Amino acid sequence: MAGATKTYLDLIQECDGFPFPDQKNYARITSQLYQFRLKKVWRGDDDESDRGSANPDSYVTVGWMLASVVDQVPWTDKFRVDHGAQTVSIPWPTEGPGSALEHGSFESQAILEQLQLARKLDRVPILRKWRNESYRILGLSDGREVRMERAGSAVFGINTVGVHVLGFSRIEGLKESEDNLRLWIPRRSPTKQTYPNMLDNTIGGGMTAEEDAVGCLVREAYEEASLPPDYVKAHARAAGAISYFLVRDERAGGPEEVGLLQPSTQILYDLELKAGVVPKPSDGEVAEFLLWTPAQTIAGLKEGRFKPNSSLAWIDFLIRHGYVTAQNEPDYLELVSRLHRRLHF
Amino acid sequence: MAGATKTYLDLIQECDGFPFPDQKNYARITSQLYQFRLKKVWRGDDDESDRGSANPDSYVTVGWMLASVVDQVPWTDKFRVDHGAQTVSIPWPTEGPGSALEHGSFESQAILEQLQLARKLDRVPILRKWRNESYRILGLSDGREVRMERAGSAVFGINTVGVHVLGFSRIEGLKESEDNLRLWIPRRSPTKQTYPNMLDNTIGGGMTAEEDAVGCLVREAYEEASLPPDYVKAHARAAGAISYFLVRDERAGGPEEVGLLQPSTQILYDLELKAGVVPKPSDGEVAEFLLWTPAQTIAGLKEGRFKPNSSLAWIDFLIRHGYVTAQNEPDYLELVSRLHRRLHF
Numbered sequence: 146m147a148g149a150t151k152t153y154l155d156l157i158q159e160c161d162g163f164p165f166p167d168q169k170n171y172a173r174i175t176s177q178l179y180q181f182r183l184k185k186v187w188r189g190d191d192d193e194s195d196r197g198s199a200n201p202d203s204y205v206t207v208g209w210m211l212a213s214v215v216d217q218v219p220w221t222d223k224f225r226v227d228h229g230a231q232t233v234s235i236p237w238p239t240e241g242p243g244s245a246l247e248h249g250s251f252e253s254q255a256i257l258e259q260l261q262l263a264r265k266l267d268r269v270p271i272l273r274k275w276r277n278e279s280y281r282i283l284g285l286s287d288g289r290e291v292r293m294e295r296a297g298s299a300v301f302g303i304n305t306v307g308v309h310v311l312g313f314s315r316i317e318g319l320k321e322s323e324d325n326l327r328l329w330i331p332r333r334s335p336t337k338q339t340y341p342n343m344l345d346n347t348i349g350g351g352m353t354a355e356e357d358a359v360g361c362l363v364r365e366a367y368e369e370a371s372l373p374p375d376y377v378k379a380h381a382r383a384a385g386a387i388s389y390f391l392v393r394d395e396r397a398g399g400p401e402e403v404g405l406l407q408p409s410t411q412i413l414y415d416l417e418l419k420a421g422v423v424p425k426p427s428d429g430e431v432a433e434f435l436l437w438t439p440a441q442t443i444a445g446l447k448e449g450r451f452k453p454n455s456s457l458a459w460i461d462f463l464i465r466h467g468y469v470t471a472q473n474e475p476d477y478l479e480l481v482s483r484l485h486r487r488l489h490f
Numbered sequence: 491m492a493g494a495t496k497t498y499l500d501l502i503q504e505c506d507g508f509p510f511p512d513q514k515n516y517a518r519i520t521s522q523l524y525q526f527r528l529k530k531v532w533r534g535d536d537d538e539s540d541r542g543s544a545n546p547d548s549y550v551t552v553g554w555m556l557a558s559v560v561d562q563v564p565w566t567d568k569f570r571v572d573h574g575a576q577t578v579s580i581p582w583p584t585e586g587p588g589s590a591l592e593h594g595s596f597e598s599q600a601i602l603e604q605l606q607l608a609r610k611l612d613r614v615p616i617l618r619k620w621r622n623e624s625y626r627i628l629g630l631s632d633g634r635e636v637r638m639e640r641a642g643s644a645v646f647g648i649n650t651v652g653v654h655v656l657g658f659s660r661i662e663g664l665k666e667s668e669d670n671l672r673l674w675i676p677r678r679s680p681t682k683q684t685y686p687n688m689l690d691n692t693i694g695g696g697m698t699a700e701e702d703a704v705g706c707l708v709r710e711a712y713e714e715a716s717l718p719p720d721y722v723k724a725h726a727r728a729a730g731a732i733s734y735f736l737v738r739d740e741r742a743g744g745p746e747e748v749g750l751l752q753p754s755t756q757i758l759y760d761l762e763l764k765a766g767v768v769p770k771p772s773d774g775e776v777a778e779f780l781l782w783t784p785a786q787t788i789a790g791l792k793e794g795r796f797k798p799n800s801s802l803a804w805i806d807f808l809i810r811h812g813y814v815t816a817q818n819e820p821d822y823l824e825l826v827s828r829l830h831r832r833l834h835f
Contacts, residue, residue, distance in 0.1 A: 166511035167511055283823075357816070358815075382812040383809070383814075383815035384812065386823055410823050412816050412822075464730050465729055465810055466727075467728040467729065472702060472703060472704060478651070478731055478757075481731040481733075482830045485826055485829070486827060486832070487827040
C-alpha cells in the first residue's frame with residue numbers, strides 16, 4: 146500500500162457507490178433493478194378495499210434487488226413478482242390479519258419462509274451465511290414491525306442499521322502543546338471472512354430486531370473488546386450517524402456477492418476509555434488493538450487500510466473533533482453531506 | 491406560542507422545504523423553475539471549440555431561479571435566457587479571457603453589471619437590500635472563482651456558505667449528578683428586519699469571497715458578541731456543517747421575497763466560553779444573551795422560538811453532544827441525514 150493515497154471523498158465513494166438521482170447513470174442502473182415493496186400503511190377499518198390490491202400507490206419501496214437475484218429466488222405465492230414494473234411485492238391476503246401487529250407478523254413470516262426455501266434449494270449463495278439474527282425493515286410509517294433474517298438483507302437490498310463505536314483515550318503527562326488524543330483501532334483477524342487484516346472501528350455490529358442501539362452497543366463492546374457493560378453504559382456518548390448506499394465488492398463476501406446492494410445506517414457513539422480501561426480481543430474477530438494518534442489514523446485512512454464503512458465512521462469522528470476542517474480539507478462541505486446520505490427507506 | 495409543539499423534523503422541514511428528487515411534487519415544482527448555469531470547466535488550449543457554445547453538457551447548474559424573477563430581470567447581452575429549456579446561462583465570449591482566472595473575472599463582472607442594472611431600474615425588490623458583500627459561487631470544479639453580490643444570491647438561488655458558532659460554558663460547583671452544560675443563546679433585536687425577537691445561534695454570519703471560515707468566525711464573534719479574536723482562534727473547534735434548501739417565507743424578508751430559493755451550507759464551530767468570558771451584544775442585532783440548560787433549549791426549539799436555520803445548528807449540537815439520541819428521538823436516523831442535505835451545487 147506504500148505510496149497509495151486516497152482522498153476522503155475516494156473512501157466515501159468506495160462505500161457509497163450507488164448513484165444519486167440527479168446523476169447520469171442513475172436511470173440506467175436503476176432500470177436494471179427490481180424494487181422490493183411492502184404495503185405502505187395499515188389503516189384499520191378503511192383498509193378492506195386495499196386487500197390484495199396491486200395499486201402501486203398503496204406500496205412503499207423498502208429495498209432494491211438485482212434482476213439476477215430475482216431470477217435465483219424460487220418465489221412462493223405470498224410474493225407477487227411483476228417483471229414489467231420490475232417490482233417484488235408482498236400484498237396483504239384477502240382474509241386474515243386484522244391489525245398492524247398481525248400484518249407485520251404475516252409479512253415477517255412470508256419473508257422467512259421465502260428465504261428458508263431459497264436456502265434449502267441453495268439457490269442464492271449469500272444465504273449459505275445464514276445468521277439466525279433478525280433485522281427490522283425500515284421505511285414503514287405505521288409502526289408495524291416487519292423482520293428479515295440478516296443474511297437476507299443483501300438479497301432484498303434493505304436498509305440495515307448498525308452501531309459503530311469510536312473509542313479514544315486521553316494521554317496524561319503531555320506538554321500543553323502536544324495533542325493528547327489517541328484512538329483505539331482494531332486490526333481484523335487475518336482469518337476473518339470479510340475484509341481480513343483491515344483496520345476497523347473500535348467496536349461495531351448490526352442491531353437485531355430484539356435490541357435497541359444501546360443494547361447493541363453494550364453487547365458488542367463486551368463481545369468484541371471485553372469492555373464491562375456498566376462502564377460502557379456510563380461513558381458512551383451518542384454522536385449522530387453515518388449513512389451510505391454500498392454496492393458490495395469482492396472484499397465484502399467474495400465473487401458471488403459482488404454487486405449486491407446494501408444501503409446502511411450506522412449509529413455512532415464516542416467512548417472514552419479512561420486510565421486502566423483497555424479493549425482486549427475476545428471473540429477471535431480482532432487480531433490486536435492499536436492506539437494511534439489522529440495523524441497516524443489519517444495516514445492509515447489515506448493508505449486505504451480501513452474497512453470501507455469504518456473509514457467513514459472515523460472520518461466523521463475526525464470532523465466532529467476538529468481534525469478535518471474547512472481549512473485543511475478542500476472537499477469538506479461535500480464530504481460532510483456524503484457521510485449522511487439520505488436513504489429513501 | 492404556549493402549547494405549540496414542533497418535532498425536530500417539523501423544524502427541519504421549515505428550513506429545508508424544497509422537495510427531494512424522489513418526491514412526487516419535485517417534477518411539478520422544478521418544471522416551473524429556471525436553472526442558472528455557468529460554463530462547467532476551463533480547459534485551456536482545447537477550450538476554443540467551446541467558446542460561445544450552447545451545448546448543455548458544457549454547462550453546470552449553480553442555482554435555481556423563479557420564473558417570476560427571470561421575468562423581472564432586465565437581461566444584458568452577457569446572459570443567454572432560453573425560455574424553452576428554462577435556463578439562464580453565461581456563455582464565454584468568442585474572444586477575450588484566456589485563463590481560468592480571467593474567465594472567473596469575466597463572469598463575476600457580468601453578474602455584477604446585471605445586478606446593478608436590475609437594482610437601478612428597481613426591478614427586483616430584494617436588490618433594495620444591496621449589501622456590498624461578495625459571495626463565492628459553489629459548484630465549479632476547475633478552481634476559477636466567480637463572485638456574486640450577496641443580495642443577488644436569492645435572485646439566482648445559489649448555494650451560499652456561512653458560519654454558525656455554538657457557544658457553551660461548563661458551570662462549576664455542581665453535583666456529579668447534575669448536568670453542567672449551558673448554552674449561550676441570543677435573542678435577536680425586536681427591530682431586526684429578519685426574524686425579529688427570535689432565538690439564534692450564538693454567533694453567525696455569511697462567509698464573504700475575501701475570507702475563509704476561520705476569518706469569518708473571528709470577525710463575526712467580535713462584531714456580534716464582542717469576543718476577543720485571540721480567544722476565539724484558540725478555543726473554537728470545527729464540528730462539521732449543516733446544509734438545507736430553504737424556500738423563503740414571510741419572516742425571511744417580507745411578502746415580496748416569499749418563494750425565493752436559498753440552498754445553504756453552514757460550517758459549524760463549537761466554542762467553549764471559559765470562566766470570565768461572556769458574550770456581549772455590540773452591533774445592535776442582539777437584544778440579550780441567555781444562558782440556557784440543554785432542557786430549556788430543547789423546550790425553546792419545540793416551541794418554535796428559534797430562527798429556522800439556527801434551530802438546525804442547535805439540533806446538530808444536541809446530537810453531537812449526546813442529548814438527542816436514537817433512544818429518545820423516534821426520527822433520529824431521518825433527522826441526522828436531513829441536517830446534511832446533499833446540495834447539487
